[in-house]
Amino acid sequence: MTLSRRLLCVITDEISDPVALARMALEGGAGMIQLRRKTASGRDLYEWAVRIQELCQQQHALFIINDRVDIAMVMHADGVHLGQQDLPVSAARTLLGPDTLIGVSVSTPEEAVRAAENGADYIGVGHIFPTFSKHKPSKPLGTTAIRTIGNASGLPVIAIGGIGLDNAGEVIRSGATGIAVISAVSGCDDPASATRELLNRIRQ
Amino acid sequence: MAEKHPPLPRLMIVSSGKEHLSHSSLAMKQALIIARSEQPVIFQLREKSLTASDMFQLGHSIATLFKDGKSILIINERFDIALAAGAGGVHLPESSCPADVIRKSARGLLAGQSAHSEAACLETASARLDYLLFGPVFHTPSKTPFGPPQGLERLRDICSKLRIPVFAVGGITPEKVPACIENGAYGIAALAPFLDTVSLPETIKHYHSFMSS
Numbered sequence: 001m002t003l004s005r006r007l008l009c010v011i012t013d014e015i016s017d018p019v020a021l022a023r024m025a026l027e028g029g030a031g032m033i034q035l036r037r038k039t040a041s042g043r044d045l046y047e048w049a050v051r052i053q054e055l056c057q058q059q060h061a062l063f064i065i066n067d068r069v070d071i072a073m074v075m076h077a078d079g080v081h082l083g084q085q086d087l088p089v090s091a092a093r094t095l096l097g098p099d100t101l102i103g104v105s106v107s108t109p110e111e112a113v114r115a116a117e118n119g120a121d122y123i124g125v126g127h128i129f130p131t132f133s134k135h136k137p138s139k140p141l142g143t144t145a146i147r148t149i150g151n152a153s154g155l156p157v158i159a160i161g162g163i164g165l166d167n168a169g170e171v172i173r174s175g176a177t178g179i180a181v182i183s184a185v186s187g188c189d190d191p192a193s194a195t196r197e198l199l200n201r202i203r204q
Numbered sequence: 205m206a207e208k209h210p211p212l213p214r215l216m217i218v219s220s221g222k223e224h225l226s227h228s229s230l231a232m233k234q235a236l237i238i239a240r241s242e243q244p245v246i247f248q249l250r251e252k253s254l255t256a257s258d259m260f261q262l263g264h265s266i267a268t269l270f271k272d273g274k275s276i277l278i279i280n281e282r283f284d285i286a287l288a289a290g291a292g293g294v295h296l297p298e299s300s301c302p303a304d305v306i307r308k309s310a311r312g313l314l315a316g317q318s319a320h321s322e323a324a325c326l327e328t329a330s331a332r333l334d335y336l337l338f339g340p341v342f343h344t345p346s347k348t349p350f351g352p353p354q355g356l357e358r359l360r361d362i363c364s365k366l367r368i369p370v371f372a373v374g375g376i377t378p379e380k381v382p383a384c385i386e387n388g389a390y391g392i393a394a395l396a397p398f399l400d401t402v403s404l405p406e407t408i409k410h411y412h413s414f415m416s417s
Contacts, residue, residue, distance in 0.1 A: 041299035042281060067256060069284035071301060074309045085255035091288035 003101075003122055003156050006202045007031045007178030010195060011066070013186040014039065021186055022052040026059040028195025034081055034180070036066035049075050062101065069095055079103060081124065084111065093119035103158065107141060112153035124180060125149050127161020128171060132183070143167075143174035150175055168201040178202075212314070212335065213244035213276060214391030214415050215408065216371055217398045223262065224253040233401045235266040235277075241405060243412040244274035248295050248393070256285060263289030276314065283310040295337070298324055303331035316371075320351060322362060329366050337393055338362050340374025341384065344396075356387045363388025381414035391415070 009032035010025035012018040022033045033056055035049055049063075049071055056063035056078075064079035065072045069092050072080045079101025082092060089104055096102065104115040105124045112123050129140050140161065141149075150157040156177035163171055164184045171179055179202060188194035217238065219231045231249060238245045247270075249263055259282065266277050267290040276292035279285050283294040283306055293314030296303055303317050316335035319325040328336050343353050353374065363370045369390030376384060376392045384392055392415075397407055 042297075042301040043299050046301040046305065068282075070282050070306070070309075073284060074301060074305045085257045087256045087260055087284060087288060091260060092284075095284055095287055 003158070003177050004031060005177055006172060006199075007158065008195065008199050008202060009034055009064075009158055009178060009180040010185045010191075011036050011180055011182045013182050016186050018048045019051045019055075021191055023055055024191040025185055025195045026055055026061055028185075028192040029199050030061060030185075030195050031178070032062040032064060032180075034064050034066055036081075038067075042068075042071065045071050046074070049077065053077065064101060064103065072096065072100065079121070081105070089115055089118035089120050105160075106149060106153075107138065107145075109149050109152035112149045112155065116153040116155050120153075120155060122156045122158055122177070123149065123153055124160050125157045125176075126159060126180075128159050129162025129167060131162040143170055146171065147175040165197055165201055168198050169204055172202045211244070211274075212369060212390070213246045213274070215243065215411050216246040216248055216278075216337070216373075216391065216393035217408075218248045218393060218395040219250050220395065220399055221250055221252065223251040223258075229262075230399070230401070231262060232265065234398065234404060235269050237401060237404045238275050238408070239269040239273055241275070241408050243408050244276075245408060246276050246278055246293075246393075248278045248280060249291075250280035250295070252280070256282065259285050260289050263291050267291050278314065278316070283313060283315070286310070286313055293334070296333075303328055303333055307332055318373075320354075322358075322365075325362050325366060329368065333368060335369040335371060335390070336362075336366060337371045337373050338389075339372060339393075341372045342375030342380060344375035356383055359384065359389060360387035378410045378414045381411060385415065 008030050010030040011034040012021055053063045062078040064081055065077050066081045067086045069080050069087050081103040083105045101121050103122045103124055104120040106112045115123055127140055146157050146159055158178045158180050159171045159176040160180040163179045163181055185191045185194045223231055238247050270277050278293040278295045279291045280295050281300050286294045296317040298318050314334045316333055317328045318337045319328050340353050341359050371391045371393045372384040372389040373393040376394050
């Protein structure tokens with residue numbers, strides 16, 4: 001599966017109602033929703049996934065699940081997004097088959113090359129800018145890393161980390177296929193219009 | 205149950221849940237002893253604080269030890285990890301993704317579930333699972349979050365209503381095994397009695413000696 005250019009992926013946060021957030025992000029035009037809730041039970045994840053998948057299908061957006069390959073399998077989700085601490089990419093590929101999108105979080109060219117060799121479809125590169133959505137002890141990579149790491153792997157890059165209205169355009173001009181955001185949408189009073197404005201910036 | 209599985213063992217040992225803290229890799233030590241044991245065991249790897257990557261690695265190592273033996277490795281909740289690691293099955297907590305949904309995707313795996321109420325037991329029964337874990341039957345500190353002890357009468361009642369093997373869990377010392385079996389349990393599950401790896405070979409034998417009917 002290939003990713004469309006100038007893709008906006010909205011990731012659910014740890015506190016909002018994920019279904020309501022997904023609905024608003026899709027209303028704003030998000031092309032991909034990633035269900036991510038590290039502390040949720042399997043039952044909650046499944047119930048949210050059923051409803052978010054339906055919303056995504058209505059809007060022709062991609063629905064992917066963070067970490068939980070099991071939930072992605074039972075849902076026949078469009079994809080999974082794996083961190084370096086999650087199930088190995090090669091194992092996930094074997095379980096999911098060739099048609100399910102697999103994204104992998106990387107922060108070095110070496111991790112990117114390994115992700116490509118093991119069957120990833122895209123890489124999430126970050127964090128590009130300082131961010132408070134996730135605890136990050138390392139320094140931001142900056143926008144130059146998008147090309148360096150992307151070129152090393154040959155895979156499309158979805159940039160993540162501290163991306164908002166002020167820098168989304170720069171990220172795309174630096175070679176990213178898309179951007180992924182958490183707080184830039186979930187932390188806004190009006191997630192639908194926040195999504196719409198981000199899309200405007202990355203489509204300019 | 206899929207044909208390739210050996211008969212379902214009647215003793216389930218649950219891992220400590222402390223793998224992320226210990227550098228001594230207790231689960232691996234337990235697994236080595238279980239793999240050498242003449243009595244078959246279900247070893248449930250329940251390590252909620254481990255990352256999926258670490259669970260996969262540990263599961264794969266243990267599955268390799270159990271290969272061709274009579275004991276079965278079962279991974280808590282994550283059937284994707286169970287399949288990838290080559291484990292024999294998956295054990296679903298009560299709050300897992302619905303069992304009937306998992307049953308369709310977890311092909312070839314044994315699948316069982318914990319249930320702490322009659323309603324949960326009956327729901328599980330309709331999902332074509334291979335076994336049910338019911339408790340706590342007796343008082344036990346580790347199962348306090350799952351409410352007061354259910355007692356032997358509740359166990360008997362549940363077992364009479366279900367057609368799948370029921371494992372009793374919660375405060376089951378070897379001496380309490382016969383009472384569980386007499387009340388309809390297929391087997392028993394426990395964690396604390398199996399933490400001491402020095403006495404583990406004897407403890408497994410001791411439990412099995414009370415199991416034979």
